[in-house]
Amino acid sequence: MRIHQSYLHKLKRLDVYNAMIENLKKPAVISSHNNVSDTTDFQTVLIKSKELSRRIEKEIGGVGFKNEPSKRISVLSHPDKNFIISLLSTWDTGNCFVPLCTSHPAKELKYIIENSDSKLILYHSCFKNKINELKLEIEDNNQIKYLQLDSNTKSDLVGVEEETFEISSKNFDKSLAAVIIYTSGTTGKPKGVVLTHLNIEAQIRSLQSAWGWEKDDKILNVLPLHHVHGLINVVFCALFTGASLEMNNGFKAIDVWKRFNTESQDLTLFMAVPTIYSKLIEEFHKMSKDDQIKSKNSLRQFRLMVSGSAALPEKIFEKWEAISGHKLLERYGMTEIGMVLGNPLIGERTSGEVGVPFPGVKLKILSDEGIDITNDCNKNGQLLVKGDQISVGYWNNSKANFESFDSEGYFKTGDIVKRGDNGRFKILGRASVDVIKIGGYKVSALEIEREILEMDNVKECSVFGKFDEVYGEKIICLVVLQNETLKFDLTQMRKFLQDKLAPYKIPQVLLVLKEIPKNIMGKVNKKELKKLVA
Incomplete structure (x- = not known):
C-alpha cells in the first residue's frame, strides 16, 4: 500500500x-x-x-x-x-x-x-x-x-x-538587518545602507497605502535591483502584496513597447526613471501611425505610472501625458529613507511637485542658520525626516552615522525643498551641487534646467556652479541637442530665458555635448561633471 x-x-x-x-x-x-x-x-x-x-x-x-x-x-x-x-x-x-x-x-x-x-x-x-x-x-x-x-x-x-x-x-x-543597499558613491566610496525588517515592513505598508497596491496588481520591472527604486518600490511591494511581478533583464524601449502591446493587456503598474520615459517617447515617435494608435490604447491597461530617482522635466511630463493619458506620479525618496513624499494616487498632479508626506513620515525643514521653518511656506531649507521606515544607519561607518542624523534622530537628506501654499513640496536640489550661490543669491539648478528643457532643440541638460572670484560661483550649462546640425549658442539660450528667469539665474557658460554621463539609474553625478569641465 x-x-x-x-x-x-x-x-x-x-x-x-x-x-x-x-x-x-x-x-x-x-x-x-x-x-x-x-x-x-x-x-x-x-x-x-x-x-x-x-x-x-x-x-x-x-x-x-x-x-x-x-x-x-x-x-x-x-x-x-x-x-x-x-x-x-x-x-x-x-x-x-x-x-x-x-x-x-x-x-x-x-x-x-x-x-x-x-x-x-x-x-x-x-x-x-x-x-x-x-x-x-x-x-x-x-x-x-x-x-x-x-x-x-x-x-x-x-x-x-x-x-x-x-x-x-x-x-x-525584526530589528535584524534584512538588506544592505550600497549608495552610488557621489561623495567617495559607496556606503552600505542598512535596512532592518522593521524598516522594510514600514516602507511597504506606507507604499501600499499611498499607491493602492492590491493582490490583483501586475507590475513590469525594467529597473536594476541593487537600488531602492527597483528593489523596494517594485519587487518588495509586489511580494509583500501577493501581486505578480514581471521582470525584464534590462531596458530596451522597443521591447517594452512590444510588451505593452501584447494581447493580454494585464499590466496595472509601471515605475521608471525620467530617462526611461524619455526613451519610450523617442521610440513612440519612430512608429507608424497605426502602431502609435495601438500603443496609445495599450497604455489604458495601467492604473498607475510613477516616475522617480531623478527630477522629471516638465517636457517629459507633458509629452507622456499626451501619449498615454497618464499624469506621471512623481515622488521623492532616497536609499536611506525610502519614499517619503509623493503626489496623490487620486487627484491633481502638477509637474515639478513631489507631493506631500507618505503615511508614517515625520519631517522638518531647517534654514541655513538651523532655524526650523517647517511651517513657513515658500521658504527654502534642508529636508530632515524621521519614522520607522528610515534606515538605522550605514554599515560599519560610525562617522557617517554621526554626521547624518540630528540629536532628535532625524535623517539629514541634504536636499533643499520648498513647501508651497498648497502644502505640496518641490525639490530644489542637493545642497552641495544643485544650490548655486551667485552674487549673494541662492539659485536652484533644477529650476534653470526645467526652463532650458523647454527649448525646442534641447534633449538633455545639466546645470551646476563653478567657482568664480567675483560672483562666488558662475552658472555652467551642459546640453545635448535633438538635432546637432541646427545652430545653438549661448546668446540664443540667454534670449530664450530672459523673460523666464531673473538675470542672475541665466547661465554664463554653455557647453554642447554628444552625451551627458549618467549612472545605471540615469542619474547625473554633478561632482564628476565639474571635474570634466575643469
Whole structure:
C-alpha cells in the first residue's frame, strides 16, 4: 500500500510570507531569457527558497543555527526567480541580503563584498567568469563560500508528495538587518545602507497605502535591483502584496513597447526613471501611425505610472501625458529613507511637485542658520525626516552615522525643498551641487534646467556652479541637442530665458555635448561633471 507523504514548512513571522501563503497558486515571478518565458507561482518560489535555505545552512549556518549571529549574503543574479529565491532564502536563514550589480566589474563587486563582510556569494551560472575573476581579486577567499543558484542538487524531500506552509509561532527579531543597499558613491566610496525588517515592513505598508497596491496588481520591472527604486518600490511591494511581478533583464524601449502591446493587456503598474520615459517617447515617435494608435490604447491597461530617482522635466511630463493619458506620479525618496513624499494616487498632479508626506513620515525643514521653518511656506531649507521606515544607519561607518542624523534622530537628506501654499513640496536640489550661490543669491539648478528643457532643440541638460572670484560661483550649462546640425549658442539660450528667469539665474557658460554621463539609474553625478569641465 502506498503511503501519502506530506511535509510542513515553517516560515518566519514576516509580513512577506503572509501575503505569499494567501496566494500560493498565483504567478509570483514572470521572466524571459532568450525569448523563453518562465512563470513561477508563489508556492514554487517558497519551496525552492526552502531548498536553498538548507544549502545555505550547511555552508554558513543561520540565526539560531548553532547560536551564530546573522551574516551577509551577496547575490549576483539576473532579475528572475533566482533573485527572489535568493532573497527569501537569505531571510529564511536569518541572514542579510546584499544585492550586487550585474554590470559592475569584479573590482567594484569586490569592494561591496569585502566592505559588507559577506560570508557567502550566491550566483547564477552565467556569471561564472565574473565569479572566477572575483576569486582572483579577493585576497582571503577562505572566509567566503560560493553557491551556484541553478546547479542541479537533489532535494532533501525526495518522495514527498505534498508540501504545505505555516507561519511559525516563534517570534522573529525584526530589528535584524534584512538588506544592505550600497549608495552610488557621489561623495567617495559607496556606503552600505542598512535596512532592518522593521524598516522594510514600514516602507511597504506606507507604499501600499499611498499607491493602492492590491493582490490583483501586475507590475513590469525594467529597473536594476541593487537600488531602492527597483528593489523596494517594485519587487518588495509586489511580494509583500501577493501581486505578480514581471521582470525584464534590462531596458530596451522597443521591447517594452512590444510588451505593452501584447494581447493580454494585464499590466496595472509601471515605475521608471525620467530617462526611461524619455526613451519610450523617442521610440513612440519612430512608429507608424497605426502602431502609435495601438500603443496609445495599450497604455489604458495601467492604473498607475510613477516616475522617480531623478527630477522629471516638465517636457517629459507633458509629452507622456499626451501619449498615454497618464499624469506621471512623481515622488521623492532616497536609499536611506525610502519614499517619503509623493503626489496623490487620486487627484491633481502638477509637474515639478513631489507631493506631500507618505503615511508614517515625520519631517522638518531647517534654514541655513538651523532655524526650523517647517511651517513657513515658500521658504527654502534642508529636508530632515524621521519614522520607522528610515534606515538605522550605514554599515560599519560610525562617522557617517554621526554626521547624518540630528540629536532628535532625524535623517539629514541634504536636499533643499520648498513647501508651497498648497502644502505640496518641490525639490530644489542637493545642497552641495544643485544650490548655486551667485552674487549673494541662492539659485536652484533644477529650476534653470526645467526652463532650458523647454527649448525646442534641447534633449538633455545639466546645470551646476563653478567657482568664480567675483560672483562666488558662475552658472555652467551642459546640453545635448535633438538635432546637432541646427545652430545653438549661448546668446540664443540667454534670449530664450530672459523673460523666464531673473538675470542672475541665466547661465554664463554653455557647453554642447554628444552625451551627458549618467549612472545605471540615469542619474547625473554633478561632482564628476565639474571635474570634466575643469
